[in-house]
Amino acid sequence: MKQSRRDFLKTSAALSAASYIGVQLPGTVTDVLAAEGEAWHRGSCRLCGVGCRVELGVRSGKPFAIRGVAEARTNRGFLCMKGMYFWRCIGHADRLTHPLYRAKKSEAFKRISWDEALDIAAAAFADAVKKHGNDAVAYYGSGQCLTEETYLFQKIMRGGLKTNNVEGNPRLCMASAVGGYLTSFGADEPIGGYSDLDAAHCFFIIGSNTAEAHPVLFRRIMRRKLDHPDTVKVINADPRVSQTSRIADKHLQFKPGSDLSLLNAMARVIVDEKLYDSDFLSNYAVFRQGADSKEVSFADYVKFLEPYTPEAAVKTCGGNISADGIREAARWFATSKGTVSLWCMGINQRKQGVWANNLINNLHILTGQLCKAGADSLSLTGQPNACGGVREAGGLCHILPGHRPVENEKMRTQVEEAWGVPAGRIPAKPGLHTMDLFTAINTGALKAIWINCTSPGQSLPNCDPYIKGMQQDTCFIVCTDIFPTRTTELANLILPAAFHFEKTGVYGCTERRSQLTRKAVNAPGEAKPEVWIGREWAKRLAVKLDDPVIAHCVKGFDKLEEDYALPRAIWEEYTHKLTRGRDNDLRGASYPVLERMADGVQWPSPTEEHALTGGSVKKFVKGQDPLADSLSKDDLPYQFYGPAHADRKLWIWLRPQADPSEVPDAEYPFYLSTGRIIDHWHTMSMTGRVPELLRANPYAHVEINPEDAKELGIQPGDMVEIKSRRGSNILPAKVYEGPMRGMVFAYWHDQEKSRMINRVTKDDYDPGSKEPEFKICAVQIRRVSGPKPIEPFLL
Amino acid sequence: MKILDTSLCCLLGLFMLCTFPLAAAQAAEQGEHPELAPDEQYVACSQCHQEATPEVYEEWNSSLHGIGMVKCYQCHGTFENFHVTPQVRDCAVCHENTEPHYPENALCWSCHVPHNFKADSASGKDKTAGAK
Numbered sequence: 001m002k003q004s005r006r007d008f009l010k011t012s013a014a015l016s017a018a019s020y021i022g023v024q025l026p027g028t029v030t031d032v033l034a035a036e037g038e039a040w041h042r043g044s045c046r047l048c049g050v051g052c053r054v055e056l057g058v059r060s061g062k063p064f065a066i067r068g069v070a071e072a073r074t075n076r077g078f079l080c081m082k083g084m085y086f087w088r089c090i091g092h093a094d095r096l097t098h099p100l101y102r103a104k105k106s107e108a109f110k111r112i113s114w115d116e117a118l119d120i121a122a123a124a125f126a127d128a129v130k131k132h133g134n135d136a137v138a139y140y141g142s143g144q145c146l147t148e149e150t151y152l153f154q155k156i157m158r159g160g161l162k163t164n165n166v167e168g169n170p171r172l173c174m175a176s177a178v179g180g181y182l183t184s185f186g187a188d189e190p191i192g193g194y195s196d197l198d199a200a201h202c203f204f205i206i207g208s209n210t211a212e213a214h215p216v217l218f219r220r221i222m223r224r225k226l227d228h229p230d231t232v233k234v235i236n237a238d239p240r241v242s243q244t245s246r247i248a249d250k251h252l253q254f255k256p257g258s259d260l261s262l263l264n265a266m267a268r269v270i271v272d273e274k275l276y277d278s279d280f281l282s283n284y285a286v287f288r289q290g291a292d293s294k295e296v297s298f299a300d301y302v303k304f305l306e307p308y309t310p311e312a313a314v315k316t317c318g319g320n321i322s323a324d325g326i327r328e329a330a331r332w333f334a335t336s337k338g339t340v341s342l343w344c345m346g347i348n349q350r351k352q353g354v355w356a357n358n359l360i361n362n363l364h365i366l367t368g369q370l371c372k373a374g375a376d377s378l379s380l381t382g383q384p385n386a387c388g389g390v391r392e393a394g395g396l397c398h399i400l401p402g403h404r405p406v407e408n409e410k411m412r413t414q415v416e417e418a419w420g421v422p423a424g425r426i427p428a429k430p431g432l433h434t435m436d437l438f439t440a441i442n443t444g445a446l447k448a449i450w451i452n453c454t455s456p457g458q459s460l461p462n463c464d465p466y467i468k469g470m471q472q473d474t475c476f477i478v479c480t481d482i483f484p485t486r487t488t489e490l491a492n493l494i495l496p497a498a499f500h501f502e503k504t505g506v507y508g509c510t511e512r513r514s515q516l517t518r519k520a521v522n523a524p525g526e527a528k529p530e531v532w533i534g535r536e537w538a539k540r541l542a543v544k545l546d547d548p549v550i551a552h553c554v555k556g557f558d559k560l561e562e563d564y565a566l567p568r569a570i571w572e573e574y575t576h577k578l579t580r581g582r583d584n585d586l587r588g589a590s591y592p593v594l595e596r597m598a599d600g601v602q603w604p605s606p607t608e609e610h611a612l613t614g615g616s617v618k619k620f621v622k623g624q625d626p627l628a629d630s631l632s633k634d635d636l637p638y639q640f641y642g643p644a645h646a647d648r649k650l651w652i653w654l655r656p657q658a659d660p661s662e663v664p665d666a667e668y669p670f671y672l673s674t675g676r677i678i679d680h681w682h683t684m685s686m687t688g689r690v691p692e693l694l695r696a697n698p699y700a701h702v703e704i705n706p707e708d709a710k711e712l713g714i715q716p717g718d719m720v721e722i723k724s725r726r727g728s729n730i731l732p733a734k735v736y737e738g739p740m741r742g743m744v745f746a747y748w749h750d751q752e753k754s755r756m757i758n759r760v761t762k763d764d765y766d767p768g769s770k771e772p773e774f775k776i777c778a779v780q781i782r783r784v785s786g787p788k789p790i791e792p793f794l795l
Numbered sequence: 796m797k798i799l800d801t802s803l804c805c806l807l808g809l810f811m812l813c814t815f816p817l818a819a820a821q822a823a824e825q826g827e828h829p830e831l832a833p834d835e836q837y838v839a840c841s842q843c844h845q846e847a848t849p850e851v852y853e854e855w856n857s858s859l860h861g862i863g864m865v866k867c868y869q870c871h872g873t874f875e876n877f878h879v880t881p882q883v884r885d886c887a888v889c890h891e892n893t894e895p896h897y898p899e900n901a902l903c904w905s906c907h908v909p910h911n912f913k914a915d916s917a918s919g920k921d922k923t924a925g926a927k
Contacts, residue, residue, distance in 0.1 A: 070892035078889045081869050211864055219863045226859070246862050678864050691875070692868040698837040789834055 042069065042598075043517030044507045045083040046144070046500040047681050049381030050074060050216050051509025052083050053599050056501050056520050063087045063501070063521055071598035073614065074194060074509065080215035082681055085690045089499055090521055092689055094483055094794075096496035097525020104473050105492065114526060118533075121450075121493055122540035124476040128447035129161060129545060134427075136447040138165035138437055142454035143173070143383030143390050146505025147514070148570040149530040150389035151401060151578075152554070153452065156538045158394070159421045160550035164406055164431030165446075168395040169454045170386035171434040172461075175769035176348040177379040178391055180357020183293075184365070184377075185650055186642025187583050188391055188403060191619045192340075192376030193511030193602065197221055199374030202336035203234045204329075206259065206360065207346020207775075211243035212678035214344070214380050214510075221342075222247050233332045237262065238346060239319065240673065240703070240739045250329055253740050254317035256671045256776045257660035260352060262321065263359035264657070265313035268305040269330035270366055276334070277368030283636055285365050286647065289654040296654065304654045316657060319740050334367040338374020344382060345675065349774040353766040355655040365650045371621050371638050381510040388508015392584050393574055397431035401574060402582035403643055406430050418577040421549050433770040434460075435763060442469030448476040452530060453497065457486035458683045458756060459748075461772040462726045462763040480530055483685045484795040486751060496527035503529035504567045506594070512616070514589050515600030519563045531570060532562040579603075583627065583643055589615070660776040661764035662725075664742065668778035670708075671743040672722060674757050675775075680749040688751070688794045698792035700750035700757065702731040704781070708742070709735045717787035722746065723780045727759035730784055744781060752793035826879040836874050840867035855910035865889075 040055040053072030057065040066087050070077035089095070099117035100109035112120075128136045139157045141150050145168075154166045181188045197203075197220045210218040225232050225247045236248035237259065245251045254262055270276050287301045288294065310323035333339050341364065347356045361377050369375040381387050394401035404411035412426045419425075432440055438460060440446035460466045470477060470490040479491040482499050502523040508514045523529075535554045542551035556573060560566040568591045575586040588611030589601035602615035604627045610616075616625040620638050623629070628639040633648065640648050664671055679696040680687045687693045702720055704712075714720060716735045721728055722744065731746060739745045746757040753759070762777040844867070845852045855861045869888075870881040886903045906914045 065888070067888050067891055077892055080864070081866060084869060084888055211862075215864055222859070222862055243864060679866075692873045695837055695873055696839050696866060696868065790837075791834075792837060 038064075039520075040067070041501065041518060041520035043501055043520070044384065044509070044515045044600075045075075045079070046086045046089075046686075047082045047384060048214055049143075049383055049386065049510045050214050051384065051507065051511070051513055051515060051600075052079055052216050053515065054079065054083060056087055058520055061521060063090050069598055073599050074511075074513065074515075075216045076220075078216050078219055081679060081693060081696075082687060083216075085693060086500070086686060088690045089482065089686050090501065091524060092483075094689060095499075095524045095527065096482055096484070096488075096494060097527055098496060099526070100494040102492055105471055105490065109494065114528070114536075117493060117495060118536050118540055121478050121495075121537050122544050124478070124492070125161065125448045125450075126541060126544035128476065132447050134162045135165055135431070136445070137161060137163060138167065138432065138440075138446055138449045139452070140434070140437065140449055140454065140456065141166070141168040141390065141395055141452045143168060143170045143381075143386030145385060145389050145395075145453045145530065146503070146517075146567070147385060147389040147393050147508060147574065148505045148567040149452065149534065150385075150395040151393040151574045152531055152534045152557075152570055153450070154394045154401070155419065155553050156534060156541070156550065158400070158426045159416070159419045160538055160541065160547070160553045162425060162427060164397050164427050164429065165437065166395060166431060167397050167434045167437055168386075168390040169434070169456070169459065170383065170390045171396060171771060172459060172774070173345060173348060173382045173771070174379075174386045174391065175396070175771040176350065176353025176357055176766055177381075179354035179766070179769040180361060181379070182642075182644045183354065183651060183653065184358050184361035186640055186645025186648070187619070189387060189512050189584075189619075190376055190378050190510070191370055192378065193513070193617065194220065195617055196338065196340050196374050196376040196378065198224060200224065200336075200338045200340040201228075201232050201374060202332050202339040203232070204237070204333055204339060204341040204360075204363075205235065205244060205248075206237040206341065206343045207348075207356075208342055208344035208380055209238070209240075209242040209244050209675060210342060210344075210380065211246070213382070213676055215678055217342075217380070218244065233336065235329050235332065237329075239671070239743055240745050241737060243678075250325060250332075252321060252325060252329065253319035254321050255319060255740075256673060256743060257350070257352075257663065258313075258317040258657070259347070260356060260359060260655065261308060261313045261316040261657045262326065263356070263363065264305060264308035264655075265310050265326050266330040266333065267359070267362060267366060268308045269310060269327050270334050270363070271302055271305055273331070273334075275331065276366045280368030280370075281366070284638060284640065284650050285652055286649045287654065288651045293651075301652065301654060304656075308657075333363060333369070336369075338372060339364070339367070339369040340374070340376050340378055342378050342380055344380040346673075346775055348379075348771060350771075350776065351661045351764055351766055351773045352655075352658050353771050353773075354768040355653070355658065358653040358655050361650075362652045362655075365652050370650075371618060378510070384509060385507040387510065387512065388506060388514055392508060393578075397433055397437075400426070401578040403584055404582070415578065420552060425549065435765055435770060435772060438466045438469060441472070441475045442466065444472070444474040446475055448478075450478045450480070451487055451491075452480045455481075455485040455487040455683045455685065457490050458751060458758060460763070461758055461761040461774050463756070463758040464727055480533060481685075482527070483689070485683060485685050486756075486795065489795065495533055496523075496525060497533070498523035498527050498529040502527070503531075503562075504564050505531075506571060512584075512602045512619070513600045514586060514594065514603065515597075516591060516594035518595070529562050529567070531557075531566050535566070580606075583619075583641070585627065588612075661773050662762050662777045664778045668724060668780050669742070670779050670781050671739075672724065672757075672760060672777050672779040673739070673743060673745050673775050674748045674761060675745065676749065677747050680747075682749065683751060684749040684794070685751075688749075688792070694792055697747070697749070699752065699790050700729075700731055700747040700755045701734040702729075702781075703734045703736045703738045703745040705739050705741050705743070706735050706737060708744075708781070709733065712781060712783055714781075714783045715786070719784040719786070719788055721780075721782045721784050722757070722760055723782070724760045724762070724777055726762065729757055729760055730754050731757075732787065732790060744779065750793065751795055755793075826877075828874060828877045831874070840871075851910055858911045858913075860910070860912060 052075035053069035068077035588605040605615040
């Protein structure tokens, strides 16, 4: 009988042991196979928006490895290094394990009990509400919270504390993509998903370093390209040459912020050469312009595009843009059997983020590169649960669970009735968006904020004034987190949270796929799951404000065991009462169904039967999306029933070139852009604690084009000052044929103050999405000294 | 795409290997990494090895692992848990359920030769094109 793979691996482990010389330390990756007394627990990766499925190996209650799940449709068993190692955070010596409190921010923290901590948190919020009104308090959550956590906290804030001051860090990363999808397609989140990567014939990767930010998806694109080198084309559009460019047939390098012209120029070529899909346009699309979304004609669109010739784009974009290059890119895009666009922060974190999203979506609508296999306009989500938790379950100030705009009275009434709270409980106006929220702390208007699983003290653009604001005693700050950060050091109350696999809950990834992670190990010390923390806090708030409605918000969850029954009850309420009849209908994706799946369920999936097949691979397509069938209005195969477009059409937007908020001038002559690198996640509070990852990128660098470096007398490793109108950093230089001339690129993971690049970035934001323009501002560059010994830094 | 970097630590690594070839060779033979001071360890593996072992670096960089950014430490560990020869179980973190295609009792790298990982030509099959 042929050996099974598992047997082979066991045998070969014995064979290779003889050749293995080295110390078997706790935490190596060498023990991937099951042995006696070991168990493997399935869940999702804790890091990026890909949604890799993993299994955590546990022996005697302690984790020892992670492996990929081969059957998962997200990652097919593959992992990046962050996915391999994040389990090291479980049981790490630096974990927060007890509640910590100080009345004033100048005092040292003291350890207190949970009883005292919850009382203090409730008193602080209750006092703020009594003295200053309901909008004097806020919740700021995260795309890394479980959906159950986000849903519960926003219910307590809206239904309980009667405020829409509910925000999350996806405002800083995905809000423009949300705005783009809503205005282009009438509904948030991609129409297709990862299965399109394996069938695509053209990839248009713009404003994304997929190789480092979504490595396991990049692997699929790389494989598709390398297996079909002649028939699959890859276009990489980025002012910076990155690791992603290695598989590109064409790299389009343009001045930061000029990509609106580039995208319009591609549309111009498509129109001029009649490469658009007339049938698709006449069946499914309209053209719109202006703040009042006025409908215009195709002829108006053609006229609008007149200035955007490829030759004009060459002048606007600079870089290596050529007219022929634009023509070729447009032809590849339009004529391929299936084109997938992918983008991330280079497009979203912009003053014109929504417009840039619209212009990418425009190309897909124009050419009919949508809805069919191998074609999609695929916004890459940065965080593991920005979609599932924040965008879908009501985690932003202007939307209620189930993609309901808060300003719509009918929508508010639906939610109030689902919650059993009195009519009018949820305020009619949106709350403060993130930048206004932290500005309100600066002015003293906001008196209490709960910050959950995120570090605005490092991640806000132009962070210094906001750090200063949070240092004031005028705002009481509660932080739930697992490690000390640049934000816990600004708090009054630090509550230790359970980490991934120490609690149960759902993450919803980039491709509308909800996946469950069950608790596998105990949290250290007194750390607790956030759903327990929120529930207990709400009960005390109800007493302190003498408001039984607050208690009612958590009544259905009271006394439920916190490891499974509690999150399951929250998920059931959310999916059955709040997604029923909505475009993100998740009723079929119950915990028992999610537990049976190797991966998860793509919504919409109203029934368990449909969910067990994996859900809707494509939205809006009859036969694949049950809502496209049930909401069908005609015989056409695609039904665009998205809640934001009453006309059920896709909208092609006439969006002109518009400059970034701050561009180089004589005084500040360089563009600064910032971003992540593969080994680190965000503010490195997790990845910085894994020696393998820390040593790969121990501190931030600034990448400088070799020609600029030569002119400025900068050698590799030299210390360089980057200075803007707001602040400065001193970083070691990487002289690298990455950023184009006139541009530098800095990594943002470093916690050390002199290397924290958000002290330099600008906090202007998109007027529609309110997402800040992290990606572009103007700086001076100056050599400070030769190389200096640098220590990595972790709080 | 070569990262142009002749930083101090790289030079130091090269200097050590030039000045102490015997010590380095002995260390490698014993499956150990040549000893570096703590601050010298804060340099990415590829940065030194681009200069110190350029053929290995180039092979890896051109391979699917290189393009896909599967880095040295994922197979070889870091300094405290360094191993020249990974275990098959290290491959299995990502490749555990690869469709069985191997000769019995062969180790992964006896066909998928490091660091380009193309199947050995003697086996008669190039797996990299079809393998997932």
